[in-house]
Amino acid sequence: MAGTEAPRVEAVRLSRFEQLPWRRIILVILGIVVIGVVAVGATRTLTLAKADGGYSAGAWRDFVVQGAAQGAIFAMIALGYSLVYGILRMINFAHGEVFMAGAFGSFFFADAYEKSGFLDRDPILALAIITAVAVGISVGTAVLLERLAYRPLRNAPRLVPLITAIGASLFLQNTFRGFFGPQPYGYPKPVVLAGNITVLGVPVQRIQLLVLVVAVICMTVLQWFVSTTTTGRSMRAVAQDREIASLMGINVDRVIVITFAIGGVLAGIAGVLYSLTFEQVQFTMGFRPGIAAFTSAVLGGIGSIGGAALGGFVIGLLQAVGPPLILTGFGIPSVFSLRDAFVFLVLVLVLVFRPGGLLGTGEAEKV
């Protein structure tokens, strides 16, 4: 290396072809294609006669209500991703399993209460206990996860915690499979929650109304907590700069544990609501809602509470309304089975076009 000759520097010459902004061009083409497909699909669906598989106004209304209720659940899970990301800058891939753990654990209580008649005799108290159990299990799982798997990797290269999280997710799923078996269990639903109720002239399933109300309460409380309490302030401080926050006398480890715990609380509540809606629990139930919730968090702008809530509702609506609206027009059979693929497609498109999210700062786009 220590030669006497000066190193020759050759200028890197790019050909005209290579100088073209390829990425920009591909993105524009992709964007035009997406918009075109959406426009054509929607027009064709909306002009479709009912006999040919078109939908009535009532059907669309139901899709919207259903989507909003789903979205509320996604939003609650998304907050867990978003809070943790805000503080540790890591994607807690196992958060879907935190959600599953609470839902699955609470099943055994719900089942016992149903068999003893307690669930229908005193549904409010019974559901409160069931929710408390779910929250307890979810919080426990989240905190253990942080303590055993993530804390040792706090200063590791960025991808290491993500890979660990994937491993932890697989481990948790299969732990529940080992404990309780691979089969799905039917989740009981109290009689009070069955049937419809009319709100402002719109027929809504009772359970959907419950989901929406609980979600709105939870998010309001969380917003209040983070913006006004001392703990909330320290959370925001740690999110901005961990080192400076610790110099200011904030116990960073404690704040991180609290963040995971809050995510666990919301995931536990969401788990009960989800199980009451779909009346089934299984060890794999965390994966797809987890991905949908993560998509919501990114769509809204990861790290922001309002963003996660907004993203959740948008994704919920998109996955309920999108497939019938866009895909039916192209004559694709059984559009509802493509719901999950639709969510993934939205995830890919969001990350490609707007990785900073709707309310985000664009910080996520490095380079």
Add this chain to the structure above:
Amino acid sequence: MARTRWIRMGAAAGVVMVFLALVGLIGGFTDVNLIGDQITFAGLMLVLPAFAAGLVAAAPRVEGGERYEMRLSEAMIAAAVAGAAAGVTFALAVVLADWIGAERIRTVFLNVTPQLMEFVNFGQATAPGALLIVAISTLAGVIGGTLRAAPPPVRRPVTSAVIVTLMFGFLQRVIPIALDQLKLERDWLYSSQFDGLTWIGAVVVGVVTAGISGLNARFGERLRGGLAQAGGRSGPTFSPVRLATGAIALGLLLVAPLLLGSVISEVLGTVMVFALLGVGLNIVVGYAGLLDLGYVFFFALGAYSLALLTGATLNAYGIPPEPAISGHLNFYVAIPIVMVIAAAAGVLVGAPVLRLRGDYLALVTLGLGEMVTVLVGSPWFVPLVGGPSGMRGITDAAIGGLAFRDPQRFYYLALAFVGLAAFISWRLATSRIGRAWTAMREDEQTADAMGISTTRFKLLAFAIGGSIGSLGGALFAVKIGSLTPASFQVLVSIQVLGLVILGGMGSIPGVIVGALVLVGLPGLLREFEEYRFLAYGAAVVAVMVLRPQGLVPNVRRSRELQDEERAQDEWAKAVEEGETPPEIATTGAAT
């Protein structure tokens, strides 16, 4: 102060024991004999946590920057305390379970069977059973602690002897077959009555291993030194010892199916398909540092495009069996086409997403992989790929009259492809492209500033990794002969990622070892199948926390990363000073 630490460690081990019992790793394995009919897999699981607690309690500690080694007596006390704490924790759980009644617990925790209770009570009533648990755990702890505190000339041979003997016990379905094929006497080694090793066999295996290990400690260094001098070039990539190890490993891989018969060759064929996928993913993740969680995309692409190109038929009812697009090419003509398609797909998929930061890229690829899974199984694509019922009648890759569907022959076909892919990937890694990937992986912005076109090299990694992955898919299709969407779950991506990580990112021998351990071992012990993914998850977490460079680290990479290693050692030390994650560590060790 130290005493509370020992107790805490022991209690954690006790919790691990409860976990193992609940998850079914004890109750389901009381009949799997490893040595005689006394040492069963279940028994091993039962004492291993206490043993590990003793081992860790007696390990040297770093306090105030000074290394503190315990004297033997001290270590034994520490280990006894830890072992006893583990035993007490577990015994309390067992007493509680006895009090509630196994039948009642079983309505929730499926694995708490009366058989399990009988096993953990050693067939005794509650009180004497609990005492026995505490006594045995304490003993296991003391053995672990003594072993840890023993001087290295004693510790190393004993450790290797125990591990190798247990491995022989695990491989009870493999080694006897090989002995039969070689026309060697097997009854002294493996009991025909209990399946596991006989006691005589166990002692012989143990003593031989200990002897080899002792000789290695005594003369190995000198021998290696001599060999290195004789070899002349002493670079670590070409050291004679490594070459010799490689040659032996290659020889074993070549004769394995002949020795092991068709049942095990079937498993080994799957191992090779996964090894091929691993070599491909290793280029993307290990060399270029792009975390791809949607690798199943290329796997499915390879399998289905091969099926379409070689004239497979649809399985679905009520529609013509000919797919919408169909060719009738020979396997060896179709393969290059499949690979080109996959490379093109890699570029197309990669182009819009490559500017994303690492973790976002991971999730986009996960999304793409999942989308493929859903789409392949959806009614929408029935005329093309058969939807949920899939396709059948896939070519058997015959050359002349020689077909490769037979497990033993398939293994060689797959091995040949793995060898080819490994060679290409090795040459790439040491080329200019490989160095560009390394630079990019370590610091993308700096690499960019040095004039490396990161976009181009990322796309190249995706294209090459993708085409090797599609090769894996094509071979899988040949192996199975039919395709259903169930084979193309997101779990495939995670499995491949797991084996790359376990073996060591960027290391080709690591990929093979990873595939053998993660795909091969669970396939050999049929009872273990259900716990495969539990072990995967535990292994990935354990490797990331305890040994991020993997089992067989990439030499060049570890040299390059020495500074980073030091930083990693620091966080490893932080783990040591806090609590080691015991649950994960022991289950990982058990796989």
